[in-house]
Amino acid sequence: MPVSQPNVASVTEVGPVVVGAGVCGLAVAGELAERGLAPLVIERRGGAGRETSTRNSGVIHAGLYYPRGSAKARLCVRGNRLLYAFCQRAGVEHRRLGKLVVATSIEQVSELEQLADRARDNGAATLELVDGAVARRLEPRVRAEAALVSASTGVVDAHELVKALEARARHAGAEVCYRCVLIAAEPAGDGWLLTLRMPDGQLEALVTPLVVNAAGLDADRVARQLGEARWQLHWCRGDYFAAPRSAAAGVSRLIYPLPSRHGLGVHATLDLGGRLLLGPDTTYIAREPEQPDVDAAKAASFRAAGARYLPHLADVELSPDSWGIRPKLQASGEPVADFVIEPGRASLHLVGIESPGLTASLAIAEEVGGRLSSSGLI
């Protein structure tokens, strides 16, 4: 095992290192800590969940969309149950609002029926396929020929969730280091010698038996640092617009169109403050850390998308709101890829954790714990 590195003052031996303090990294740290290990989470930002984990729709998905037998389907369905239970226990604000996926034309009804079949195959709980009249009784403002009603879909305050996952991990014995960037890794014995840039700008070296890569948008780069060049992520941005308060009146569930090629379609969500948000759209972008604000000129296309299933939105003024970036394994036009949860040398990699990664985070952590344990790494 190397004992020193150029420009590094000293080498410290630590337990497992988790790269990334998003929902997945924090959930994994909690899982490892509760198994009696003392993980160290390193996070380049000044706090937890500053990237994708708080830049999303905050929807607790039911598992409707994903191919049968996929990790996305299995971990979403399991994660949905684990997440509701965790939010209840930890006092994280959430609401089981329910959701309607709507067919807005007769031609779309058979597509909706196929979605309902897939959702049932996936084991998504409490589903009902209803006709347009029933859909309008449930949601009087909606335009629908038919709808798939999912009662187990809900919303969660993602900021509170991140805080609660961090608190749980720390309470169980994990440490979290902010403004701490993984710079380089080299094999050391059976584990790794990691070089980190610390908050004061100094380099520090750690020796660890195991690295869990939960680096979100840069998980492919971190994997390469750990000797795995198998994955290439493509960034796909999604923007949101907010509707005025009056437009949310009379809407009590989340309303989704049928899914589109790269995403779930511009949908209408209600946040816990009762705001109605439209989005996200899907735009593949260059990998630039600095991103522009939401372009106000796109309001008309969001209004048109929303008005297809909530006609009253045709007349409302929308304001640019937030944006987030999906770490996609598939380039534009390629078939949708599954979550990657794969071992490497003294490491485990979470790559391509796009939606439903927020919902699935606790199930992903459970799976990581199980895999590491069965492979003798913990």
Ligand SMILES: Cc1cc2nc3c(=O)[nH]c(=O)nc-3n(C[C@H](O)[C@H](O)[C@H](O)COP(=O)(O)OP(=O)(O)OC[C@H]3O[C@@H](n4cnc5c(N)ncnc54)[C@H](O)[C@@H]3O)c2cc1C
């Ligand atoms: C527009 C949009 C809408 C979405 N809507 C939903 C939804 O409604 N429901 C749902 O279930 N999912 C949704 N998702 C998906 C969900 O947000 C993500 O799957 C989830 O947040 C991924 O969490 P994570 O911990 O893997 O990654 P992240 O939150 O990205 O965390 C990774 C962390 O690693 C850190 N990091 C990276 N490289 C390094 C390094 N070298 N050194 C130190 N730290 C590093 C980053 O700073 C970051 O904080 C959505 C995503 C987007 C983009």
